[in-house]
Every structure is written in C-alpha cells, then in structure tokens.
Amino acid sequence: MINKDLVIIGGGPAGMSAAIAAYESGISDILIIERDSHLGGILQQCIHNGFGLHKFKEELTGPEYAYKLECKVNELNIPHILDTMVLEVSPEKVVTATNEKDGIFKIQAKAVILAMGCRERSKGALNIAGERPAGIYSAGTAQKFVNMKGYLPGKKVVILGSGDIGLIMARRMTLEGAKVEAVCELMPYSGGLARNIEQCLNDFNIPLKLSHTVVEIEGKERVTGVKIAKVDENRCPIPETIEYIPCDTLLLSVGLIPENELSKDAGVALSRITSGAVVDQNRQTSVEGIFACGNVLHVHDLADFVSDEAEIAGIAAAEYIRGNISNETEINLKTDGKVRYTVPQKITAYTDTTVYFRVSDVFRNVKVVVKNGDKVLFEKKKQKVAPGEMETVKITKDMLENVNELKIGLEVL
C-alpha cells in the first residue's frame, strides 16, 4: 500500500484549488486522482465565458479558468494521476483506485478531500410518459457532444428545465444552427442565473415558458415531438393547456445531484437537502480527516465560489495533517425553510465564518437575519433573493460566544 498525506479525489476546479491551497499551507505529499485524461473536470466542456470574474477579476471561459489552475498545479509540481477512477474510500481513509497502467491499487491517506463534482438528474427520474427514442439528452451530455466531440445532436430542440447548463446549451445549439423552440420550466421561476436568461434566451428570442412541463415524448426511433402543458400551483399539468411541439431533440436541465456514492462508502453523513456531506466551517465531514468541497458538497452556480470553498478545505486538510485541528465547540446552523440550506451546517471553532446559503423561493425586499433564540445578532437587507443564486452571510467570532445554535432565516419586509 502506498502512503500519502493528502489524497484529493477529482481534478476539477474544486480538486485543483484545494490542492494548491493545501500545498501553499505546507503540505506537499499530495495526490490528485482524476478520472478523465485531463485536469479541469466539467470546465473543459464549458467553453462559454463568465468564469473568473470574482476569483481572477477577469472574464474567462471554462477551459481558461481550468488552465489557470492547472498551470499552478504544474508550477508547484503537485502530483496528479489521470485516467484513474477511485472505486472506494474507506472510513480509515484507504482509497482504492484503478487505471490501465497500475491496475487496482490502494493508498492510505492521512486526509482525503472529496471533490468529485455532481451529475445531472436524468429523464428516468422525471417519469415522463411516452416512448424512449434517441434524441433525449441531458444538457451536459449534449454539451459534450457539441463542444468536445464536434457533433450536433439535433436540429430542432425543446429544453426542459432552466438550469444554467440548459440555458447555456440553448444558446450553444442556436449558434451551431439548431432551432430551440422553447425552454420549459416547471417552477414559476428559473433555477438559472439571471445573466444567463438574459444572454442565452432573451438575446436569441428563445421563449422561456415558466410553469410548464413536458408531459409526453413522441417518436419511435428518434424524437419527433413533445407535448408540453402548463402546470397548476401543485405542479400538476393542466390537460386543456397541452400543446404539441414538433422537434427532434429534448434536452434536460432539471437539476444537478452531488455524486456522493464514494462518500457513502466512507461513512460520511449526508444532508437530505443538499445531497452532499454535512460539514463544519473547515469543510470537514462527519468522518474525521475527510473533507469535501465543490459541487460534491452542494451545487454551486459559479466556479469562483467552488474555488473559494476548496481553498478552505485545502487549508483545513493541511492543518488536520499537522494535528492542528480540534473542535472547540459545536454550534449548529439551523434554517427557517425560506433559507433552504446552509453550508457549513455547523461551526466547531470560535472563528469568523462565511456561510453560504440558498433560498427556497423567489423573495423580494427581505432581511437576512441571524438569530440566537429570539435575539437578533445580525441582519442585512436584500432587494431580491432567488433559488438560482447563492447568497452568503458572515458569522463573526463574537456572535458565537455562549451559543449552541444559530438560526439563519429571511424576513419579508
């Protein structure tokens, strides 16, 4: 068995950012394990711009953002191994992986950072009635065909779900000569970033049909059309509103799910809301020495935030390896339902902590409120919050004195 101080599973923006941060904190015995033949993860196929505005103060494409991190990894000589799939992580931090050259091998790590990213929710999960012809793709799969392989998967497209990848692909397919007939969104609001709705739909006159869903898929060999319908307040399709759209392709952008199969093997406790690990401010999971960051922890809307989070995990893992991490306290962060979840979910040291959170609906004119019991510790006004945009609130050290639990919520003004 090989021994390593730190094993990082996944060489996307989270894995690389965590590795760089850990290295710069003085740990050099690192191994990044990446399943693909390049570092960069999903950013490799995100050839649109809009990355790096926060992190690098310039507008980059996905591959450019990844390349910046990759250059740093190479400059620091951080070891990484490509085309290698991790099969298992044990609670004792033994990582089992496989590749063509080495076969199946095991590494004993002192600390592990989970950075495996997420996957797209599939059609199967939606129980759409009809046939199962060719021409149904998740938006990310279509993105890979177009951007990585150079093939157009269809010419006349309906998109279900207004997640960011779906919006991006509406524009991308249009630019490659396809006609995007409509984007249907089950909810009365889009789950994507406002800027993507503007730049990817409105700029190309692609209709966004809110409170609409696909009720049936037609076509035996290849999709020939879909039936869409408006939904009522219980999200049930209204039969009188069914309309038929002829098309050869249905793209799905109906949500991302953190890929935590390995985390489960390792005994990491998961949140039912985020589908990612429950973590403290260090991004340490319920298993000591196992950290998580990026989309495997919760789905982010910006790669920049992924990097920020990964740096926290990288630095903390380095401290853990040196034996410098101990739990001074355990303060649970609770939410009020309007705030759907927070990351971290708990704070274990008296330190300033930026808490990331998402809301459950679109709210206008609200106050974000942090409370200890009935006592308000902090509040800030927001004009608008939406589920598609991640929010933050800073919990300062002084708010944590003599506290067991903090509640983060919204008050509509």
Added chain:
Amino acid sequence: MYDVAVIGGGVTGGMIARKLSEYNLKTVILEKENDVVMGATKANSAIVHAGFDAKEGSLKAKLNVKGSEMMEQVASELGVKYKRNGSLVIGYNDEDVKTLNELFERGTKNGVRDLKLLTASEVKEIEPAISDTVVAALYAPTGAIICPYELAIAAIGNAMDNGVSLKRNFEVKSIEEKDFHYEIKSETETVEAEYVVNAAGLYADEIAKMAGKGDFKIHPRRGEYMLLDKECGSLVSHTVFVTPSKLGKGILVSPTVDGNLLLGPTAVEMTDKEDKQTHSEGFKSITEQAKNMVENIPFNKVITSFCGLRSVGDTGDFIIEEKNNFVNVAGIESPGLSASPAIAEYVFDLLKEAGLSCKKNENYNPYRKPAHAFREMSLEEKNEYIKKNPKYGRIICRCETVTEGEILEAIRSNPGATDVDGVKRRTRSGMGRCQGGFCSTYVVELLSEELGISYLDVTKSGGKSYLNVEKIK
C-alpha cells in the same frame, strides 16, 4: 440450405436455437431488429415463476414448473446471474385468503415444491418491509429472479459459439412452402430451411398466416414498469405479488438480480404492436398499488420507467404446435421466460418427431464465459487481468463500474452489440443512476471505432435512431 430457421431472437427463439446447437444442424436465427431481445424479452418482470399460477394440465403449467426447475442449471452454464429469492403472494382480506388457498392447491397439483401458507406474523418475519395490512401470504421458495435479456443474449451467444448463425434486420416478408423446404424472404434476402420455428412473439400470428400454418391471433398486453436505484434494492428480499382478484392480476415489488427494485407491471390490452409508450396513469396505478404492498418505498429514487408488450394468444395457453415441419411457438406470455428452457426441449421433441435428423454435435460446449466475469473477480484476479488487458483498468460507466474492456468484449463477442442500447444491455453501461449521462459519449466513440463506422452512424437502437445529426465545422 439451413436445417432449421428460427424466426425471432427473443428468449424463446434463443433457447430453442441453443438446444438445436447441441446437434449437428445448420441453424439460423432471423431477427427483424438491429439486436436480439428487442421484444417482450427486454421488458418484463424478470421473474422465474414457481408455477402455481397456471391452470392445471395446461402447457403453461407443465412447462413453467419444468422450466423453473431447469433454470438454475441453464443459468449457471451460461454464466447468467440467477437468484432463488422466493416469491410471496400477499393477501389483504378473507377473499384473498380463499384465493391463496386455491393457488396453494393448484401449485401443489402442478408439482411446485415446498409451497407454504403463511400467517401475517410469519410474512412479516421473513419480509419485514411488508405492509401491516397484509393478513396472509402464499410462500413459494422456488420462485427466482433472473435478468431476461442477459439470459437470452447468453443463450443466443452460446448457440452462435456452437455454430448457429444470426441474421439481424431480417424482417420476414414472405414464407413459401416448397416441396421439401421453406423459402423465407426479407426485403433483400432469401433464406431456405427444411424446418421453421416461429418464435416471432407479437408477430407470431402474422408469420403463421404468411406460411399458411395457423389462424390464431396474438394481441399485445402493455406492461409498464418503474425501476428504482440500487440504493433501494434491498428494501424487499422476496418477489412480492398481490393476490390476483376480480380487479386483475396486480403488480409485483421485487429486487432484480442486479440489485435494483422493480415495480410493475400494469396490464392494458392493446391493438398496436409497436406502441410502447408509458402513461402517467400507469405510473400512478403502480405507485398506488406498491404503496399498499410495501412500506416506505422511496419513489423519488426511480431511475427509469419502461413499457413491455406481452404476446397474448387467443387460446389462454401457449400455442406450440407442429404442422408439416413448421412449428408455431406463440402466445408465450407469462410464464414464458420461466418456461423457456422447457419450451426449447418441447419444441425440439416436436421437430424430432417431424423427422429432423439429430446427430450430436461433438464440439458442443454448453458453457459461456459470464458477461460480467470481470466484475465478479477478486482484486488479485482483476489485477492479473488488467495486466494482460489494460482496457479493463479503465472505467467508462461510473454508476455501474463498467470498464472499457467489458464494453469491447460486448461488441466483439456473440451476439455482438452494434448500438448504444445493445452495449447497455450487455454490460449495464448507462443503466445506473445517471442513465448514460456521462458514459454515452464514450460508448458512441467505442462503437464507432470498433465497428469502423462514422460517429454519425452510431444509433441508440438501430434503424434511424441516430444520436447525432451533423458534424460541426
């Protein structure tokens, strides 16, 4: 000239072809689709029924019980996963209990071993997730689960390894009876055979009519299913049926051999033999029934849903008959999968009686390397294997942990996969929770390379089911 032409590459035709390959015969399977197992074989309940359901004295009863007894051995020869997990028929009220007693009697007469009637607490003991509303159950320990398309692909592959030929995309357009043989034509090709086996599933009536060998009717019965994530595969360990009643046969809740949880089927009589649409009413009906049977089914873990069409004959029983060297094997609805090894023997005997000369094939090998051999290996064995075949070290489908080596093997070994769904059925690549989101682009690439066809010509399941429409730039 072939000795025997088997029309239909489903589990029935496949098992018959394999049986014929034990003898020195020139046999061909004629399949209308781009792959075998495209009919009822690929979408059914995946159950080896114990045999208490079919009417006493019927062919169904006889061949079900015999087939069920043979299945373990057949599966082991073919390297196919088979699990005798036992079946439970659960009852909610006095009327159900009466029916359960009848099923017990009937099963015993049919020759089903070890049947037992259980009280509510006995059921709960062996299957804790069962609903509290259940008052009694019939327990059939010989009931089992198997993957139907894995079995049929293995049977056909084994038959081919033993000399049987397979013609795909061969849709029979006409059959002419000559003096000493039959002439079977597709749009582009003619096959001559002395004996014909009609195992054409839903189309067996049309094939029989074409040859002037029967005027029975087959109609499709739609069965919709929902499949849940492997996380839920151990919710129940037995196959759980409801007691058949005036309201219908009801659905089952069962683990699959691959570790998923299967719910269904609905049962809707149809006329269109190509209409495999699922319906939201179907999902609703399955969900409601399943909820009553088993506690806490996580319906949000559904990973896919599908529809199968069962071939229902008009006699109430299997229609297996020989007329002048032409054998109809029709109306093979449930328990057809369970009966398939016994049907093969029965059909073989009919052919022999009709004069088919049967000399043993000295080179016949009943064994087939399991399609999932690699994943069953120990770590050391896997590493030895990867050293020789590095492609087995590269994971393509992460949800089901399928390696490139296994995918290449599926394309290269009999009957080779030629489309994305074919790879999926043989390797499980794309069958997991992401439903091919990550691996499908790799699989398209491997098919394109291996088959020497353009990326644009790779299909989902043959015909015009193209995955990409145009090369960019």
